[in-house]
Structures are given as C-alpha cells and as structure tokens.
Amino acid sequence: MGKRLSDEDYRQRILEVVARADLRLDRVLPELRKEAAENLALREARLASITDEKLRKSAEAWGK
Amino acid sequence: MSGGGARGLLHIGAMGAIEERDYEVLGWAGTSIGAIFAALAAAGYRADDLIDPERRTTIMSKINGLNPRVITITDLFGRFRWVAIKNLRRDIRNPAQAVLSYCGTLIVMMALIIWASSQSWVWGGLLALAFIGLILALTAMLLNGFGRLRWLKEILRRLLQERMFPDEPGRIVRMSDFGRHGRPTLKIVAANLTTKQLQLFSPELTPEVDIADAVMASIALPVVFRLPRILMRDTSDRQVGQLRRDMFADGGIVSNLPAWPFDEERAIDPHVPTLAFELVGNDNKSAPRHLTWPMAFLRTGLFGSGELNLRAANGLVHVPLDSQIGLLDFDIPVGRVFEIVTSARLASGHILDQVQTASTADPSRMAAKNLEIHEFIRSTLSTLRRLAPRGPGRIRVATAVRDPDLRLSMRLQFCIVDSAPENVLELVPREGFVLQHAVETGQPSFFTEPLPHRFDLRNVSTERRQALKAEARWYLVVPVPDPLDRSNPCFVLATGTRAVASGPDTQLLVEYFIDRIRKIYQSPAQN
Numbered sequence: 001m002g003k004r005l006s007d008e009d010y011r012q013r014i015l016e017v018v019a020r021a022d023l024r025l026d027r028v029l030p031e032l033r034k035e036a037a038e039n040l041a042l043r044e045a046r047l048a049s050i051t052d053e054k055l056r057k058s059a060e061a062w063g064k
Numbered sequence: 065m066s067g068g069g070a071r072g073l074l075h076i077g078a079m080g081a082i083e084e085r086d087y088e089v090l091g092w093a094g095t096s097i098g099a100i101f102a103a104l105a106a107a108g109y110r111a112d113d114l115i116d117p118e119r120r121t122t123i124m125s126k127i128n129g130l131n132p133r134v135i136t137i138t139d140l141f142g143r144f145r146w147v148a149i150k151n152l153r154r155d156i157r158n159p160a161q162a163v164l165s166y167c168g169t170l171i172v173m174m175a176l177i178i179w180a181s182s183q184s185w186v187w188g189g190l191l192a193l194a195f196i197g198l199i200l201a202l203t204a205m206l207l208n209g210f211g212r213l214r215w216l217k218e219i220l221r222r223l224l225q226e227r228m229f230p231d232e233p234g235r236i237v238r239m240s241d242f243g244r245h246g247r248p249t250l251k252i253v254a255a256n257l258t259t260k261q262l263q264l265f266s267p268e269l270t271p272e273v274d275i276a277d278a279v280m281a282s283i284a285l286p287v288v289f290r291l292p293r294i295l296m297r298d299t300s301d302r303q304v305g306q307l308r309r310d311m312f313a314d315g316g317i318v319s320n321l322p323a324w325p326f327d328e329e330r331a332i333d334p335h336v337p338t339l340a341f342e343l344v345g346n347d348n349k350s351a352p353r354h355l356t357w358p359m360a361f362l363r364t365g366l367f368g369s370g371e372l373n374l375r376a377a378n379g380l381v382h383v384p385l386d387s388q389i390g391l392l393d394f395d396i397p398v399g400r401v402f403e404i405v406t407s408a409r410l411a412s413g414h415i416l417d418q419v420q421t422a423s424t425a426d427p428s429r430m431a432a433k434n435l436e437i438h439e440f441i442r443s444t445l446s447t448l449r450r451l452a453p454r455g456p457g458r459i460r461v462a463t464a465v466r467d468p469d470l471r472l473s474m475r476l477q478f479c480i481v482d483s484a485p486e487n488v489l490e491l492v493p494r495e496g497f498v499l500q501h502a503v504e505t506g507q508p509s510f511f512t513e514p515l516p517h518r519f520d521l522r523n524v525s526t527e528r529r530q531a532l533k534a535e536a537r538w539y540l541v542v543p544v545p546d547p548l549d550r551s552n553p554c555f556v557l558a559t560g561t562r563a564v565a566s567g568p569d570t571q572l573l574v575e576y577f578i579d580r581i582r583k584i585y586q587s588p589a590q591n
Binding site for chain 1: 344345383384385386387388403404406407408410411412414417418432433436439443444447448450451569572573576580583584586
C-alpha cells in the first residue's frame with residue numbers, strides 16, 4: 001500500500017488527472033467544432049435552397 | 065403518410081429523404097393519398113421512380129404505357145371527369161360565391177317556371193319537370209361522385225405486380241404479400257360505411273384483400289369519387305367467414321395520420337421509431353362565418369384529429385410538411401412538381417437530421433460530443449480511486465432534449481454507454497427526476513443516491529424513472545447550448561452505477577466535469 005496523500009496533495013492529483021484528460025480533449029475539440037460548424041453551414045444552405053416558402057417555414061419551425 | 069389530396073406529392077420528397085439516409089423501413093402505413101405512396105414504397109418503388117427532379121422524369125410515362133388514354137395525372141379521374149372536379153375545387157375555394165350563384169340560378173329558374181305557367185300550364189309544367197329532372201340528376205351526380213377509380217385501380221394493380229412479381233403477369237398483389245419474405249409490412253386506413261367503423265387493412269387483419277382495392281377504399285373522397293365496394297369477410301358474431309360487399313370512403317374521415325397502426329410494433333421493439341409525415345396546410349385560412357362554416361366543419365372533421373394520432377409519443381417523430389399546393393391541385397405544371405418534390409425532400413431531410421436517433425446509420429456526429437464527455441469522466445474516475453473507490457462502473461452519457469410535443473418528459477438522445485453508442489430513443493419523465501430540477505433552475509446539478517426527498521413522488525412514480533434510479537448511483541445534469549442550434553432547452557445527463565465519495569474533492573471534480581461538458585458543447589459560433 002502506498003502512502004495516503006494529504007488532502008492538499010490529493011487536490012493537486014485531481015488537477016493533474018483533469019489536466020491529462022484535458023490534453024486529450026484539446027486534441028479532439030477542434031475537430032468536433034469544425035464538424036459542428038460544417039454541419040451548421042450545411043443545414044443553413046439546405047434550408048436556403050428550399051424554394052417552396054411554406055415547406056421552408058415548416059422545416060425551420062420544427063423543434064422551435 | 066397522411067392524407068391530403070394533391071399535397072401528397074410531398075410524400076415523394078419524404079420517401080427520398082428516407083432513402084438518402086439509408087433507413088431500413090420495416091413497415092409503411094398510409095391514409096388516402098398517403099396510402100398510394102405507402103403501397104408503392106412497400107412494393108419497392110423509390111422516390112426517383114415516381115418523380116425524379118434531377119432527370120426531369122416522372123412515372124407518368126410508365127403509366128401512359130400501361131394505359132395510353134392516361135396522359136396527365138388528371139386523366140386518372142376518368143375521361144372528361146376532371147372538368148367537374150375542377151369546378152368543385154372552384155366552389156370549395158369560394159363557397160359563398162358558389163352558394164350565391166346556385167341560389168341565383170334557382171331563383172331565375174323558378175321565375176321562368178312561374179312566367180311560363182302564366183302563359184301556358186303545359187309549358188309551365190314541362191319546364192317544372194325539366195327543372196326537377198335537372199336537380200335530381202345533379203343530386204345523383206354528387207352522390208355518385210364525379211371521378212372514377214377504375215383506371216387508377218388498374219394502373220396501381222399493374223405497377224405493384226410488375227415491381228413485386230415481374231414473372232407473374234396478371235397476379236393480384238394482396239395484403240398477405242407484405243410483411244414477409246423480407247418485404248416491409250403495409251397498413252392502409254379507410255372508412256367502412258357498411259360497418260360504420262374505421263377499417264385497417266393489414267397483412268394480419270385482411271390478408272386476402274387486393275392492395276389496389278384497399279387503396280381505392282382509402283382515397284375515395286365522397287363527391288370527388290364514386291364510393292367503392294370491396295368483398296370482405298364478415299367478422300360479426302352471426303355470420304363469421306361469410307363474404308360481404310362493404311362500401312368504403314376516404315380514410316381521412318376516421319384517421320388521416322395513421323401512425324397508431326404501429327403501436328404494437330413499437331411496444332415490441334421500442335427502439336424502432338415511427339416517422340409520421342403529415343401533410344398540413346389550409347387552402348382557406350380565413351375564420352369561418354355564418355355562410356362558410358360548413359367547409360370549416362368538414363375540414364376540421366377530416367383533418368382536425370391529427371393531433372390525437374401523435375399522442376403515443378415515445379419513439380414517434382412528427383414531420384409536418386406544409387405547402388402552397390391545394391387539396392385538389394392535381395393540375396399543377398410539371399416544373400412546379402419537380403420543385404415541390406425537391407423542396408419536400410430537403411425539408412423532410414432537415415427535420416430527420418434534427419432527430420438523429422441512435423438507430424440511424426451514422427449516429428457518430430452528435431454522439432461524438434457525448435463520447436468525449438464519457439471518456440473524460442471515465443478516465444478521471446478510473447484514476448482517482450479515493451473519489452471512486454470501486455472504479456468508474458458503467459457510465460452513461462446522453463443529451464436530454466425537450467421535444468415540442470412533449471409536456472411531461474424529455475427525449476434522451478445520442479446515448480453513450482461503456483464507450484459505445486447505445487441504440488436507444490428513450491423518454492424520461494421530468495417530474496420527480498433530476499432533469500426537472502435543472503429545467504427549473506437552469507443550473508447544473510449533481511446528485512448521489514439516495515436522492516433528496518423531493519424526488520420521491522410516490523403517486524407519480526413511473527417505471528422508467530424507477531428503472532433509471534435502480535441503476536444509477538450518481539447523476540450529473542448540465543444545461544448546454546442545443547447542439548443543433550434549436551431554441552429548445554437541452555441538457556447533458558451523465559449517470560454512473562458505482563458510488564462516488566461525497567466531500568469537497570468530489571465537488572471540485574464535478575466542477576471540472578461541468579466546465580468540460582460546457583466546453584465540449586460550446587456552439588461553433590462562440591469560437
């Protein structure tokens with residue numbers, strides 16, 4: 001059994017663990033955001049290309 | 065697929081949107097015009113086989129090959145019948161004008177009869193007889209219906225046979241041919257005027273019925289068409305098994321949006337959603353007045369109950385399709401038809417993409433955010449054994465979304481369990497659950513079992529909430545921007561099956577979790 005960490009040391013440990021997990025997140029986030037931005041642009045372009053006004057409005061209104 | 069006359073064109077766009085997303089369709093159901101497209105889709109026709117806006121082709125060329133007398137869609141009503149239906153459409157659009165013009169004709173005829181009678185009783189009598197004959201003929205025409213279903217029925221029968229049994233010319237496609245040998249099932253709704261009840265045609269209930277007959281029964285709008293009779297097996301107590309000719313009318317008068325016929329399938333397999341495509345729209349939005357209320361009454365009777373069909377909310381996705389096309393606008397130019405079908409495909413696709421259930425072919429896009437959250441929580445809990453002495457356990461991360469049709473519950477989407485997407489489309493009750501707290505406060509919250517007393521709602525307990533509570537030892541709820549940029553409130557719900565220690569360190573870690581969840585869910589516009 002290793003030595004039990006003091007409360008302060010354990011908080012430091014939490015920070016280290018979270019920072020390590022954060023590093024991975026920092027690698028993934030730009031990709032996620034890029035994809036989200038692309039999806040948003042695609043959705044907006046698709047909505048804009050609906051020529052029937054009522055159909056466009058019903059698609060825009062869905063979920064709002 | 066709901067009824068809606070000429071607006072049914074939009075269903076072709078909906079079919080296209082389903083095909084684009086590679087959904088595996090297990091069954092189709094339709095009422096009225098929706099029944100035609102449900103039958104064709106179940107038989108294997110694709111949207112582009114019916115109308116292909118890119119190649120600018122339609123199924124009319126094939127139909128013309130089957131019946132050379134049918135050149136345009138309006139010819140399907142029968143030779144010269146479209147003129148009468150067009151007049152009916154004019155009268156429906158301007159009912160007050162129609163009433164005035166018919167009353168005017170009546171007054172002129174009465175005046176003529178009185179004048180002729182004053183000159184000679186013989187001429188007056190003959191004119192009166194002619195007038196009564198005219199009235200009787202008009203009444204008979206109305207009751208008989210203007211259009212004829214014979215050509216349409218023959219063409220539909222051939223189209224189904226050619227697609228499903230190309231080697232068996234003349235074969236009648238029946239209800240029992242669906243829902244077997246890998247084919248999707250088919251359900252059609254009509255109004256049975258003989259039994260005075262809703263009639264559901266399905267492989268289980270009416271296996272012997274000819275599909276073309278069932279579709280004709282479903283589309284037979286009184287006055288527009290002559291009401292068909294179909295040979296049905298009597299199921300009443302007295303004459304079980306006896307054959308009887310039942311008279312049918314448009315299914316729209318009993319159930320215009322037939323999502324409910326799949327209730328049993330949804331109960332058996334709750335992970336499979338039902339997509340309900342409803343043709344909405346109103347030719348005349350003006351408020352009913354003293355003279356125009358009958359049309360409003362008729363329209364409400366035909367289409368007003370759509371809301372009831374959506375009550376079985378779990379696993380049901382409502383796709384309303386509005387359009388500028390009127391109920392009887394079967395004569396719109398072909399260029400406009402291509403435009404409408406393209407728009408309907410885009411609009412349906414837009415809505416389906418927003419639903420993005422985990423059962424779709426590619427759930428990864430939205431689930432990616434929850435997978436990151438899952439990995440973050442799992443890796444930190446695995447390392448910090450003082451906070452999670454028995455390890456991270458089974459962690460579940462999902463996005464809870466408030467659908468517009470839901471009042472008491474939220475829909476869990478993009479579920480990640482044990483690092484993998486979970487094939488689930490689940491409703492969870494808000495009241496008495498941690499989600500309600502987040503909805504009310506708009507703040508993130510973290511709870512461990514046993515939950516505070518305010519969540520013990522003995523009288524409104526539900527099995528679903530109990531099941532969630534039985535499994536989870538802790539709950540983290542974080543309000544986040546909607547990943548699909550809708551204005552709906554949206555929450556990330558993370559749960560774990562192993563207890564975590566309580567104390568300031570746990571609070572510190574939870575704050576990190578909340579911070580990271582918000583970071584992951586930040587909308588792209590904010591970066």
